[in-house]
Amino acid sequence: MATAVYPGTFDPITNGHVDIVERAARLFDGVIVAVADSVSAKTPVFPAEDRVLLARTAVGAIDNVEVKRFDSLLVDFAREQGAGVILRGLRAVSDFDYEFQLAGMNRRLAPDIETLFLTPTEQFAYISSSLVREIAGHGGNIDEFVHPSVAAAIHSRMNQH
Numbered sequence: 064m065a066t067a068v069y070p071g072t073f074d075p076i077t078n079g080h081v082d083i084v085e086r087a088a089r090l091f092d093g094v095i096v097a098v099a100d101s102v103s104a105k106t107p108v109f110p111a112e113d114r115v116l117l118a119r120t121a122v123g124a125i126d127n128v129e130v131k132r133f134d135s136l137l138v139d140f141a142r143e144q145g146a147g148v149i150l151r152g153l154r155a156v157s158d159f160d161y162e163f164q165l166a167g168m169n170r171r172l173a174p175d176i177e178t179l180f181l182t183p184t185e186q187f188a189y190i191s192s193s194l195v196r197e198i199a200g201h202g203g204n205i206d207e208f209v210h211p212s213v214a215a216a217i218h219s220r221m222n223q224h
């Protein structure tokens with residue numbers, strides 16, 4: 064069933080994101096992890112090129128997945144890539160309002176592109192990139208939440224600041 068884009072900031076990618084990508088890769092011919100260059104309400108900690116490289120490392124073992132960076136409207140990027148589906152993860156009810164708004168707006172902009180939601184496995188239902196960074200910043204162990212290369216990148220960034 065064609066190609067889907069899975070957009071986000073991925074600052075950095077966590078095992079929760081990877082879990083969604085693994086599920087999606089079984090449903091679609093191709094999945095594009097779409098790393099947003101910038102997101103209006105956020106100032107990413109990792110530069111876009113690092114977020115792309117870390118995402119590539121984390122999903123590298125999954126055959127039909129590519130990681131690409133984008134700096135345009137998501138629906139335009141999806142069209143450019145020939146993707147008819149935008150995938151988002153829904154972890155909890157608290158994600159719903161924002162996701163509902165995003166999906167509704169994307170539908171207004173591009174009625175031919177569908178947004179589909181996947182839920183992560185329970186074990187990853189509470190992860191977010193900022194929480195993982197915070198745990199690492201306080202010396203906590205993040206090994207169960209991120210790929211080893213991502214953990215190393217977070218620790219090295221923490222040591223610089």
Ligand code: COA
Nearest residue numbers: 070071072073079080099136137152168169190191192193
């Ligand atoms: N596992 C772990 N964490 C997850 C997760 C999962 N399955 N799903 C979401 N998250 C977390 C992220 O880590 C992030 O946490 P943080 O903010 O604490 O770091 C949070 O949930 C939300 O991040 P994400 O899913 O990456 O969404 P986003 O809000 O950062 O990204 C875009 C939003 C990029 C999709 C959106 O801004 C966009 O489409 N931008 C392009 C421009 C555009 O088209 N704008 C108009 C849209 S109508």
